[in-house]
Amino acid sequence: MTTEPNLIPRPSRIDWNGESGPFTGDVRTRVDPSLAPEAYRLTVSSGGAEIAGGDDAGVFWGRQTLRQLRGLDAFRRAPIEREPATVPYVTVEDAPRFAWRGFMLDVARHFLPKDDVLRYIDLLAAHKLNVLHLHLTDDQGWRVEIERYPRLTEVGAWRRRTRMGWGEPLLWDERPHGGFYTRDDLREIVAYAAQRHVTVVPEIDLPGHSQAAIAAYPELGNADVLDTASLEVMTDWGINPNVLAPTEAVLRFYEGVLEEVLDIFPGRFVHIGGDECRKDQWRASPTAQARIRELGLKDEDELQSWMIRHFDRWLAERGRRLIGWDEILEGGLAEGAAVMCWRWYRGGVAAAQAGHDVVMCPQQEVYLDHVQAPGDQEPVPFGWVHTLEDVYRFEPVPPSLAGTPHAARVIGTQANLWTEVAENRARVDYQAWPRLAALAEVAWSRLPAPDERDYDDFERRMNAAHYARLDALGVDYRRPSGPRPWQQRPGIPGRMHNKPRRPWHTA
Template sequence: MASEVSLIPAPRRLERAGGSGAFGGDARTGVDPSLGPEAYRLTVSAGGVEIVGGDEAGVFWGRQTLRQMLGPDAFRRAPITRGPVTVPYVTIEDMPRFAWRGFMLDVARHFLPKDDVLRYVDLLAAHKLNVLHLHLTDDQGWRVEIRRYPRLTEVGAWRRRTRMGWGEPPLWDERPHGGFYTQDDLREIVAYAAERHVTVLPEIELPGHSQAAIAAYPELGNADVVDTAALEVWTDWGFNRNVLAPTDGVLRFYEGVLEEVLEIFPSRYVHIGGDECFKDQWRKSPTAQARIGELGLRGEDELQAWMIRHFDRWLAARGRCLIGWDEILDGGLAADAAVMCWRWYGGGIAAAEAGHSVVMCPQQEVYLDHVQAHGDEEPVPFGWVHTLEDVYRFEPVPPRLAGTPHAANIIGTQANLWTEVAENRSRVDYQAFPRLVAFAEVAWSDLPDPDERDFEDFERRMSMAHYARLDALGVGYRPPTGPYPWQQRPGVPGRMHNKPRKTWRMAN
């Protein structure tokens, strides 16, 4: 690739024709379905600029490539110079490797205003990422308006204080925190994203990670073993043992929630969580044990699977598809469900081999809340160290599946950013970028095996042009030399994992 073009993600084919010309802002566009979904061909010649897409999304991605060729100032909100821009004569043919190229933004732990979410839609689109996964509910907050259950936001959207970092004894920010999106806010986000060929995936957690909902409606919890009326929206982080009760009333309640969610979000997939559901209360609950006996189940894992299968059938009857974290495999996977694999690779491999669609997002590789480098200056270090190069060498298709028919069941990949210690836009930017740029290239480009990838070329393209593009976009990324003083968080303790990080090449 010619260095002066410096495109990210790297296209499949770039041919220089020699020479360059002035571009004044008009490009001819067209659609040729034979190119394939999201594919495009961009031609810059003495005759002008032409973008042909396999569909309208392909045309849009071609425009993003042209935007990069116009220089970093093309990413500003208004032009700062007048007149045409010189661009090289090239032909670029490109198409994505994966249909699902996602980013999960956790707005439950720390609420982000609507405008910040809209901004992230723009940032995803600029990098040819096409799924924004909004984590809307958790123990620490409920962020989506449900009109038939107003207490979900009147009570569940607000917590009285917030733990800062992960140290012991705990350090607290005593200010209340909260917020939620109205249904019209979310419709606006969905429509804005659709114009940029980004799908918004809603996540409504169940049966675990539900204390905010139980605080609003105590009857949702296991009231026969816990005083659910005394529960508040959780102010701490970590593992929470307050989970939903496996009752018909809870099923009807969440059907009502999802009916309104489906009216807002047209996405094929709906995420129901399913992760980290502790079964202690179910083991002690006469109600839960009676349900296990009534259904002839072999324990609490199958009880959770029964709840997941219920919503799998409920969503399928409405033309939608359930997707959940890989714990939904425990106790038997629902027939039509898709799996988002976050715990190493085993769950994704098992699901793909069983014929289920899988999105790979292992925390050991692409959790962007994890620390970016060794060193005391990194703000609130958490998890394993995931450097820019680590993310660039991430390979979504496990070796065991590569070259087999099951590899086609890996429909895509996703980077996830949990926000326990990313409390505002600046902190989210710092954690996401520039690693999300590396991830975007992994998700889009047809890269070689991890050990053969040219990270030096990627770094060169970042340094030559892409950091300047991020600057023009106003992204507060982590500089390659380390955090600026104002990006550090002295006095806020982190928590690093003690167990060594397994590399993905050690997977099955």
């Protein structure tokens, strides 16, 4: 070995004099209170390995670095090499840049079985990502069992057919699609994640993206302006007008949902969506207009804010914290809420300057359902082109916050993968990897400014070692040369954005 070990994400400091040797398998671990939370110090020598962590999580992340040093057998389910691994004798000192290093997986549009979710927890942990944001409910499906409202899964977890792709021609998969996680399934997922120092953040979307819930319980919708009993679980994609009614009965219903969600998910944050809520029905609804007058609100945006504030207080009373998409800023932001910024940087900047914590995940940078290269070879082309280099040059703290006290309000970042056209594990793998490895380095490592980052070195480390690790893990990632034949989707229409992406430095 003639170069520094090919680690991803890159550690803060690596000391190596070129000496390597067999790994004995002896690993000694301890918690060192002098180290920061999640930080670790790894020393590998002829006598084995010692890992000191600032806490148990730090020890675990040190183990992940040692795993990379040990070679490909450490990523296989069973070893195939007969000889002990040869490892570099190094000292690694490391700590994460951000506390929130996440990945959002949409299991509402296309359901993924429990085992696939557990597998993704393993993949996140191997890359020192520590948040799995599960998008559990949407117009196209409700995926969490709620015992007091059984029709949410009896009806809301299934749709009769599914739109294939975007745009023209209209194509349909006429097979029913669905599935859901039982409460015990989700408890298992949470426990499995906790063992790997990954927090699972549930998302129950409201007041928009709620057609699956309304199909199950029509009284949740705006029955004074449409026949909610005729609604079915949505089979198409896009933003739809069928949103929750702003009534006390709906609040009580979702309080009941969230009581069971809190019983399953012990983490601090609960995501309530809040995005893409069309307010046409509220404008036409006598009930909604009466509620606006009763509460002394200015308009429908403030009506949505009233709903968000209600659940912010409700969660705070139970020791939890609300987080939502940046639309929750409209009409006034709930005092204790955190913001997940997806529409460029503007909402996140405003929230941080107002004293709210922010997770940066702009669609123009880190939406992994968007294509990975230009041209017609990418399966179901959608969105903007986000190459591996684009993701590597993503900067979660925008220039307008950098160097100010408000920068500390950016508590982290994540990549989001919506699954309208990612219908199974293989498609999710293709869209997520290798770009999620780049996001992991952005979230963990203290990198220079985007235009100063050494992408050539990152690409070298990927080619020298990390693609082989993904192969050993069984990840069906996009190869640098492009999609393999079975990864292509000929004939399935896509939809690309017409407007160019804005450069990061304008944020």
